[in-house]
Amino acid sequence: xxxxxxxxxxxxxxxxxxxxxxxxxxxxxxxxxxxxxxxxxxxxxxxxxxxxxxxxxxxxxxxxxxxxxxxxxxxxxxxxxxxxxxxxxxxxxxxxxxxxxxxxxxxxxxxxxxxxxxxxxxxxxxxxxxxxxxxxxxxxxxxxxxxxxxxxxxxxxxxxxxxxxxxxxxxxxxxxxxxxxxxxxx
Numbered sequence: 001x002x003x004x005x006x007x008x009x010x011x012x013x014x015x016x017x018x019x020x021x022x023x024x025x026x027x028x029x030x031x032x033x034x035x036x037x038x039x040x041x042x043x044x045x046x047x048x049x050x051x052x053x054x055x056x057x058x059x060x061x062x063x064x065x066x067x068x069x070x071x072x073x074x075x076x077x078x079x080x081x082x083x084x085x086x087x088x089x090x091x092x093x094x095x096x097x098x099x100x101x102x103x104x105x106x107x108x109x110x111x112x113x114x115x116x117x118x119x120x121x122x123x124x125x126x127x128x129x130x131x132x133x134x135x136x137x138x139x140x141x142x143x144x145x146x147x148x149x150x151x152x153x154x155x156x157x158x159x160x161x162x163x164x165x166x167x168x169x170x171x172x173x174x175x176x177x178x179x180x181x182x183x184x185x186x
Contacts, residue, residue, distance in 0.1 A: 001055045003048065004087040006078045006094070007041030009061040014042050016049050023085070024059040027078040037065045044091055058085050062094070070094055072101040079108055082117060092121040095130025105131050113137040120166070129162070136163035143167075
């Protein structure tokens, strides 16, 4: 199974199994080997290490960090790249709150669905509905902002608008990144 993490890049030195990262490329398919500035993609990869086995990771860098927004065209190009890379599951922690971006995303999400590529996409950090997380054929990930679940616990439910939703309490443990952090669990 091939899983793509579309984010700001995975720091392989923080992983237990860095060999699972079989490719590191940018949203336009170019290789990258420079230092990763962010932590989010690394946290996602660490969570996969803790809860899954038998997969390869394709690290698709869409941003250097999250200080600037990402264009819908970059997001679409990264999603298209997942087809070329024969990805089975896409982990996408970004989205757009602009419904007009649906003109670009809707046909692409339908195409990925027809190809049986699963997508897990997050709502915004403020809890706003985003695309592609709001599509019925996308698994919507939401953080347990109210702390109602135990650390590391997650719940699945069906929402009449969002479809399948996964809510997770992402406080797990230190990932050797220097201090305890809150993880965005996919």
